[in-house]
Amino acid sequence: MEPMISASILNADFSRLEEQIQSAEQAGVDWIHLDIMDGHFVPNISFGPQVASICRKITKLPLDTHLMISNPDQFIDAFADAGSDYISVHVENNPHIHRTLQNIQKKNKQPGIVLNPGTPLQSIFPVLHMVKFVLIMTVNPGFGGQAFLPETMQKVTELSQKIQAENLDILIEVDGGINADTIKIARYAGANVFVVGSYIFNNATGIDSAVRSLKG
Ligand code: DX5
Ligand code: ZN
Secondary structure, three states: OOOEEEEEHHHOOHHHHHHHHHHHHHHOOOEEEEEEEEOOOOOOEOOOHHHHHHHHHHOOOOEEEEEEOOOHHHOHHHHHHOOOOEEEEEOOOOOOHHHHHHHHHHOOOEEEEEEOOOOOHHHHHHHHHHOOEEEEEOOOOOOOOOOOOHHHHHHHHHHHHHHHHOOOOOEEEEEOOOOOOHHHHHHHHOOOEEEEOHHHHOOOOOHHHHHHHHHO
16 A cells, blocks of 8 residues: 555644645645644644644645544534544543544544554554544654654554455554655555654655655
8 A cells, every 4th residue: 555644744844834834735635634633632732623624625635633622522623623544642641532432433533543652552452343443553643844753653553454454444554753764664664654743744845745755
């Protein structure tokens, strides 16, 4: 399978957001990744559903909304109505994860489950049948531009083997510190979708050549 790129706009130039998203789309990225942070679940605040609906107007690419917020149930409707296609929620600190995923299903959006680097893979097994994708964090969430943690690859390998052995229809996404080198490591481990932020939007060679180097 060709690697799919989900471009995270977290570190894009928001004064030129339309141009930045269009350049990424023209360069051939597959999804646009929206990092939603509330200052509680992660030590940073980003943006909300209003920016998601602006992105919806700018591009026809699928919007891949990654909720890093303490009460995701409260905001699923808003992000679904803003035009998200994929909505992922963390398994950590969620005592009612089945209900949260059901809320995403009810809105006819593709549900995903996310694990932080310190969270064991087994923690998502009870809900694996409910998701279309698993997002394995390759950094601790909160900021763009952090270094890829190679020890997370063991979870990617193990999940990829499980998906094959059980013939499951689930994509493996990785997020954090992905560049032209680390994408190879994550691909080899079995990941299919690669979230890339600063390598695309803060690349001295430009968005187009950055995306080409990821796909090549
Ligand atoms: C981290 C976010 C990531 C981040 C990726 O909390 O979930 O999506 O924007 O940025 P880079 O590619 O710069 O690590
Ligand atoms: Zn993310």
